[in-house]
Amino acid sequence: MTEIAAVAEDMGRASLALARRFNSGATMWCTSPAWPFHASHVAVEFVHPVIVGKRALAAVTVPIGADVVATLRANVRPGDIVVALAGCDEPQVADAMRRGEAWGVETVWIGAGAQRPTSGSADHVIWLDTDDPLEASECFVRIYHLLWELTHVVFEHPGLLKDDAQAAVCNEEVCITCSDEGRLTEVVSVEGDEAVVRALGVEELIDVSLIDPPRPGDLVLVHAGFAIR
Amino acid sequence: MKETTDFLYPFIEGDETDAGTLLVDLARSAEEKWAVSTELRVVTLARIDEQLRTIAALMAERFAAGGRLFAFGNGGSATDADGLAQLYTRPPSGRPLPSRSLVEDRAVITALGNDVGYDKIFSRQIIAHAKAGDMAVGYSTSGNSENLMVAFAEARKRGLLTIGFAGIDGGRMGVDPNVAHCVIVRSQSVHRVQEAQASATHVLWSYVQAAMTTPTQTPVTRPPTEHT
Numbered sequence: 001m002t003e004i005a006a007v008a009e010d011m012g013r014a015s016l017a018l019a020r021r022f023n024s025g026a027t028m029w030c031t032s033p034a035w036p037f038h039a040s041h042v043a044v045e046f047v048h049p050v051i052v053g054k055r056a057l058a059a060v061t062v063p064i065g066a067d068v069v070a071t072l073r074a075n076v077r078p079g080d081i082v083v084a085l086a087g088c089d090e091p092q093v094a095d096a097m098r099r100g101e102a103w104g105v106e107t108v109w110i111g112a113g114a115q116r117p118t119s120g121s122a123d124h125v126i127w128l129d130t131d132d133p134l135e136a137s138e139c140f141v142r143i144y145h146l147l148w149e150l151t152h153v154v155f156e157h158p159g160l161l162k163d164d165a166q167a168a169v170c171n172e173e174v175c176i177t178c179s180d181e182g183r184l185t186e187v188v189s190v191e192g193d194e195a196v197v198r199a200l201g202v203e204e205l206i207d208v209s210l211i212d213p214p215r216p217g218d219l220v221l222v223h224a225g226f227a228i229r
Numbered sequence: 230m231k232e233t234t235d236f237l238y239p240f241i242e243g244d245e246t247d248a249g250t251l252l253v254d255l256a257r258s259a260e261e262k263w264a265v266s267t268e269l270r271v272v273t274l275a276r277i278d279e280q281l282r283t284i285a286a287l288m289a290e291r292f293a294a295g296g297r298l299f300a301f302g303n304g305g306s307a308t309d310a311d312g313l314a315q316l317y318t319r320p321p322s323g324r325p326l327p328s329r330s331l332v333e334d335r336a337v338i339t340a341l342g343n344d345v346g347y348d349k350i351f352s353r354q355i356i357a358h359a360k361a362g363d364m365a366v367g368y369s370t371s372g373n374s375e376n377l378m379v380a381f382a383e384a385r386k387r388g389l390l391t392i393g394f395a396g397i398d399g400g401r402m403g404v405d406p407n408v409a410h411c412v413i414v415r416s417q418s419v420h421r422v423q424e425a426q427a428s429a430t431h432v433l434w435s436y437v438q439a440a441m442t443t444p445t446q447t448p449v450t451r452p453p454t455e456h457t
Contacts, residue, residue, distance in 0.1 A: 004259060004260050004263035004264075005260060007259075008256040008257075008259040008260045008263075009252070009256045011255070011256070011259045012251075012252045012253075012254075012255030012256040012259060013252060015255055016248060016251065016252060016255065035312070035315070036311070037308040037309070037311035037312040037315065038308070038312070040307075040308045040311065041305050041308035041309075044304050044305055044307075044308065045305060048304060050305075050370075050419040050420065133321040134316075134321065134431045134435075137312070137427065137431070138270075138424065138427050138428050138431065141423060141424050141427050142262075142263060142266050142424050145420040145423070145424065146259050146262055146263070148420075149258075149262065149420070150255045150258060150259060153251075153254075153255065153258065154251065154255070157245050157251055158245075159245030159246055160245055160246070160248050160251055
């Protein structure tokens with residue numbers, strides 16, 4: 001059976017983030033296109049705790065067979081959480097995770113296999129090396145049970161629930177969050193040289209004259225009010 | 230393994246600001262619980278191995294004779310039923326076997342729950358679908374779910390092979406004669422029970438696959454139906 005040591009710290013950090021987001025009113029969106037029963041299990045775990053007296057947390061499953069990105073785009077609010085259980089080769093999940101920054105959500109990607117998502121693919125990557133699908137499935141159950149258990153441990157530390165991540169707002173020309181890197185945003189609509197984009201979940205107007213005309217849904221890098229890529 | 234619990238005691242004041250200590254405790258707690266789960270898996274699979282082999286042989290006979298498997302459960306156990314149906318119908322290896330989760334059709338579940346009662350949401354589907362020679366697999370961590378007991382009674386009456394996965398001490402499922410085979414994971418923790426049940430489910434499936442090496446008596450590919 002897979003050993004936990006490699007991911008124990010990742011799970012601790014993810015649980016701290018989940019508790020902070022929930023404490024600020026987050027909804028947790030769960031998706032697993034290949035194993036929808038896992039996504040359902042995560043959601044029911046958080047909504048209806050097995051331990052009487054633990055608070056019910058807002059968790060919901062992306063419907064089976066639904067377009068993951070379209071469902072999340074329409075529904076997520078800034079500060080929400082997206083949890084995916086998926087292999088590296090799940091394009092819908094990779095795409096949703098990539099949009100997390102634009103949507104202003106915390107992303108958690110749980111998966112297994114020798115191939116793993118590239119660094120930075122999600123805010124939290126909890127990855128097992130095993131290529132055995134049944135062993136991976138058993139490990140997933142443990143991982144989301146533990147995420148739930150640890151999230152509730154964090155709730156017992158109220159002083160640590162302040163969500164620093166949401167305090168950083170990127171709205172100045174000299175950007176403290178992105179420095180010179182630019183922010184990843186998602187195009188909502190385009191009108192000539194201007195476009196409405198979603199940046200950290202909030203819509204803003206930007207200038208797109210420096211790049212090829214983008215289409216709604218495209219991801220563009222924005223710096224100082226200009227789309228640069 | 231001794232479980233360290235001191236970190237569970239909350240700070241009385243809300244003035245804790247350094248998350249570093251908590252992160253160390255969370256990682257350590259994860260490792261400890263993981264070890265408990267691994268230990269329970271090993272102990273449980275060793276204890277129930279003969280039972281799983283017996284059940285698998287009976288299931289393989291029924292599958293070979295054209296039997297179908299119906300799975301059910303509530304909450305997290307409902308997702309176990311879904312997972313079992315997916316494993317049997319779309320296995321990572323081996324042959325696909327006819328299996329359905331009775332919790333998957335929301336129209337049926339809500340119709341039955343609303344019109345007949347929640348205790349009959351599975352039994353009514355068994356009445357509609359199941360025949361002698363089929364199989365019923367129910368998951369419950371407590372072993373006490375009323376709608377499972379009603380479903381098992383109906384399934385038994387109709388000649389289905391009845392298999393239960395229960396936790397704690399087996400509960401009602403552990404002693405009800407309508408559950409011909411009750412696989413019990415002996416733990417007080419609902420989470421650890423579900424984790425070991427997942428392992429037992431996988432081992433049972435692998436034993437069924439191993440026993441399914443001869444041609445079945447029913448054609449796997451049915452002749453195409455004529456369009457009218």
